[in-house]
Amino acid sequence: MGRHFLQIPGPTNCPDEVLRAISAPTIDHRGPTFAALGTRVLEKIKPVFGTTNPVVIYPASGTGAWEAALVNTLSPGDKVLCFETGHFATLWQSMALELGLEVEMVAGDWRHGVDTDAVAAHLGADTAHEIKAVCAVHNETSTGVTSRIGDVRAAMDSVDHPALLLVDTISSLGSIDYRHDEWKVDVTVAGSQKGLMLPPGLSFNAVSDKALEAHRTAGMKRSFWDWTPILAANEKGMWPYTPATNLLYGLEVALDMLADEGLENVFARHQRWARATRAAVEAWGLEILCLDEREHSGVLTAVVMPEGHDADALRALILERFDMSLGAGLTRLAGRVFRIGHLGHFEDLSLVGTLGGVEMGLGLAGVPFTPGGVQAALAVLQED
Amino acid sequence: MGRHFLQIPGPTNCPDEVLRAISAPTIDHRGPTFAALGTRVLEKIKPVFGTTNPVVIYPASGTGAWEAALVNTLSPGDKVLCFETGHFATLWQSMALELGLEVEMVAGDWRHGVDTDAVAAHLGADTAHEIKAVCAVHNETSTGVTSRIGDVRAAMDSVDHPALLLVDTISSLGSIDYRHDEWKVDVTVAGSQKGLMLPPGLSFNAVSDKALEAHRTAGMKRSFWDWTPILAANEKGMWPYTPATNLLYGLEVALDMLADEGLENVFARHQRWARATRAAVEAWGLEILCLDEREHSGVLTAVVMPEGHDADALRALILERFDMSLGAGLTRLAGRVFRIGHLGHFEDLSLVGTLGGVEMGLGLAGVPFTPGGVQAALAVLQED
Amino acid sequence: MGRHFLQIPGPTNCPDEVLRAISAPTIDHRGPTFAALGTRVLEKIKPVFGTTNPVVIYPASGTGAWEAALVNTLSPGDKVLCFETGHFATLWQSMALELGLEVEMVAGDWRHGVDTDAVAAHLGADTAHEIKAVCAVHNETSTGVTSRIGDVRAAMDSVDHPALLLVDTISSLGSIDYRHDEWKVDVTVAGSQKGLMLPPGLSFNAVSDKALEAHRTAGMKRSFWDWTPILAANEKGMWPYTPATNLLYGLEVALDMLADEGLENVFARHQRWARATRAAVEAWGLEILCLDEREHSGVLTAVVMPEGHDADALRALILERFDMSLGAGLTRLAGRVFRIGHLGHFEDLSLVGTLGGVEMGLGLAGVPFTPGGVQAALAVLQED
């Protein structure tokens, strides 16, 4: 009874308008009405990436778009430089290995973003230019740490290395400031189910001219993910195979909502929620996983459990008692952190409710903490 | 951007399941599929009223069902006994006068429920039995005071007066314990848009055998509201004119949800939210309008503004800043109270958000109050 | 399995867009967002009636709006002139009698519209002006006959009689050409569930200045239906009691669709379907109930069954076998006619399917007829 609080860091709460839009009857994906829709969304999606270049839209969930980024730009045995910023960064490493690439992995503590000094050091040492791509996760959904991609680009430029820059923005796009063109990102990977406020099922590759050039000679095998036939069909607002029509209906609604609000305002709204959440966590006397003030995520906050207390037991209690889903700690953080999502279609008062649920849960679970987190969050939300 | 917080005391938030149900295609209201639906909802609605007698369902909003209660049971010039428990009680008085009835009105201070001593006194004095009906509002939506209908019935019985008992449960049905049969209510008036968690557009008359007997000789003119053809058509699950088919789809879903949860649990849930809300108001140092501990409403809490502060300005600020609708003070309470709805499809965490929005609004509006109301509510919700 | 064919003459098929619109969350009917919605629909509804005067919108189904027309303009014992054009005309007679009016009924054969000569004769004979209102049904849903209201008005004017003209357009509004102002209609009664392509639950009174003047002195008792408080609240886009918010969402969508198409086109579309349907019926060698070429309805066609064959058995067979609902013959036409609805959100190809279902049903039921009706309809639809 009552509305579920979906406060994982994605999939996020979808606006009613989006959910109603995706329930419209499916249309002929070869007809003129679809072509007009396709043309509109392919254009409206660009500003969200901060690009004027093409954005490829896949009828597949986000993980597929990472595979697409790799198979479209690289050749078997190519080396990529990865950074162990968290769970999802390691997943991309696994994927690259499975697909036959070589991975140079920079170790990390899962509490910081991409180490830009390491970027410069590794690329600077690679005088033979064996590293063909740098793979970074913009916002690590598993840790609540946002890497500074502009600084990654600067580090790459500082050593004048020609590697491609591939960036995962699955949990940041449409929520945290991001600039595909300005930061000279080559492939930006994204999904529908976070800041774009849609159900899962669409994913994206924004591609630079340099990426398109690499694509021409990239030797990895590909068919479904191949940019070339998609970009060709996109010229007429279509796809070479059946697109996910109903999600595209919702995408247009979501893009219109973001444009109406203004991306600046969207980003500011998420930062404000993040500040309020951190104020609550600090008032509780709990530790935030992210250690660098410049890297706090706008879309989620990962909270470290006091020693001897199980984050998953807390989450289960909160789900049972207050019908709220929080994010789990993943792999090496399992049981040690819980994650509060504050992104997508969300609002101040639901954040208050979310933090209230956490605070009551902490109390009921017998976790040592200082009450007053919600009150601290109210102060931020009221004044800010 | 974000979900609106609809915290007026009705219309209430509707479950997604109900909203989706009412968007199903309309069907032939003379066909067998409809007849089966009609038969089901006419049966499933009864326990919510606490009755085994018929419930008439109108394709009209709640005010119409009050008119129906009067025109079906009374004759022109009949006298009815009313109680000034708040705005809606005075509306029924106006309606009775407009329809040509005589009204004996017991004055009240809008901070108490029906005065049961007055019931006994007025009826006891009416030895000629000129009073044909006692009209009471179970839950005064304008004040947050719940009259004790069982005690009203006891008072009527104590003087052995034959008047009908007509009760408005528009804002209480499906949220606050109510017993049409046990309390020997003759006509219970209700609407769809509160505890039944539907959009507005349906209304109800639960009718006792005594009411049906009065109906046979009642002299007021009626056609649309006439029980007789409706009850006849209801035998086959139909209506004598076009029913509000799509709302009936939603009604079945809502009734199933209430039955699944169990009405006892539904009532307890609302009382718990009311306790938490009062804890917040008391922590703020503000005054609750309802003055009798036995009469606090489970579905809304009316809060008195400190002298010199305008409740409507506060509500406007909260709407503008936090996108939450609160109930206004009505007529003689205009500007002096605001009302927090906590009924319908609702949940602990949204109550926390609601109270957080009020607390921040009080701060921003410069109303003198003590912070900490949300924290007090958390304590109630956590322990209770 | 499959989509039901709802080919009764109302409720009609609703556009998906309308159904999705009514499933949006209910909002505060006292807030600014609602006020803006109310103001818009109150304005957008006017052209559909062909009026620049106010239109009262009730949160009640269509029958209620007829009651409203009577109680707002007349006094107890007033005489109204009615015409027995079919089932619904007799229902309004019953209603008038129930409400305490006197009825002068002009008999009819249920195969013609209002007899304009009789209008002139009855009113001409009423030199004392005892007849206070002429009640006509624009489109008789039970017979498929459309009365010529402009000619009714001319007949009234020809004898210079001051009676009000009250017209039921429940099954014609938004489908058949109608002109409230030009024809000097005083109250036009309508409902949501036919040409307006909504589920049932809203009804309408368009009111002339003369009706408003009559209203001021009309002595019938009224409260829920009273125009005065509604028109006053409408000034701000609101209602004096809870409106049927979600249906108003759908109303705006439907009104926008009608305006986008253009009412001229809407009317022409229905006439064309009616012509195709009549071509089919004629090809089958069956009789059309309507006997006057000037009065064929654009929204439904009533077909007379050959002697010895039961229309209801045919309808049951078609429902069972082809999942299509057709309209029954009502009261004195029961079993003798069936009615094919071709109104609302509808299209050529579904009309072809509808007629195909009837043709197959006739064959399976053993009704004597000539095959080829669908083929005849195709010819009309193709050429026209």
Added chain:
Amino acid sequence: MGRHFLQIPGPTNCPDEVLRAISAPTIDHRGPTFAALGTRVLEKIKPVFGTTNPVVIYPASGTGAWEAALVNTLSPGDKVLCFETGHFATLWQSMALELGLEVEMVAGDWRHGVDTDAVAAHLGADTAHEIKAVCAVHNETSTGVTSRIGDVRAAMDSVDHPALLLVDTISSLGSIDYRHDEWKVDVTVAGSQKGLMLPPGLSFNAVSDKALEAHRTAGMKRSFWDWTPILAANEKGMWPYTPATNLLYGLEVALDMLADEGLENVFARHQRWARATRAAVEAWGLEILCLDEREHSGVLTAVVMPEGHDADALRALILERFDMSLGAGLTRLAGRVFRIGHLGHFEDLSLVGTLGGVEMGLGLAGVPFTPGGVQAALAVLQED
């Protein structure tokens, strides 16, 4: 205005119940409610394939599932045997080549299914067992020809060849009789947007034990499509990455509908529509593309245009004039055939409307034909 007739051979018309289901709020794909949903759909999907083995569900459209079938079972340079039965068969050939496989293609005329003699001949000649897989399209969406997969299996067995049998059922599953286990198919490829009556966005691999064994040693690179982690996560009703939650809601509804109707009935229904459609085409004097009586498709009928007449001009006219989408002739059939889809959520009367639209279109386009096709279809639908 009016409902669009979507009569392409997929995406198909979706039931309202399915569309409403996919508009429910997205839930946590790691939580217990999702796990229960996942477990249910993974079980309910099996009978539709005629299998008791696992079915892998991808959050991707159908083309992806073909890629999955190849990369999960084969190694680079493996040879596959393909049959040029139509456009989609050639697409799978292209895909195999793009992915680095070798293709032995049996030429065809696009008017017949897989040549079972050729199956035996080619495999019989392959004594070295270089052919690792036979790739067949069950129902060629581009031609309306259904290959007899049971006979293909028999031919394979007749020469005792160990190749895997991979079958595309994208446009047949849930509409045409299909038996994964009985026919010893190794991978069955399917999509959501045809007989499963869902929007596009889900696709499927039903896998035999033999396919799973091949999978263990298959050398092609894969990550997103890899069965192993999916099957492991499916044990708990989950997926290794974000599934397309909302489409899974709809899938459950659609599977329940198919089960309620009974697959036998579903198949019979489609065959009956196909017979009625062919009766119409024959009455028109037009040619059906499929030349083998045993291979007529139950889900679509491809019609050959008379010489000198352009099928695309006809389709454009029908879309413009009657708002119906028909399937185009693809690649070598472009302009020469049009395809009538009669699958998914469909019904007799809409088939009549569909054929009526084609017949009127033929007339308006000046195509030489004999009227009476609709009438011929009525005879089939009435008697059958």
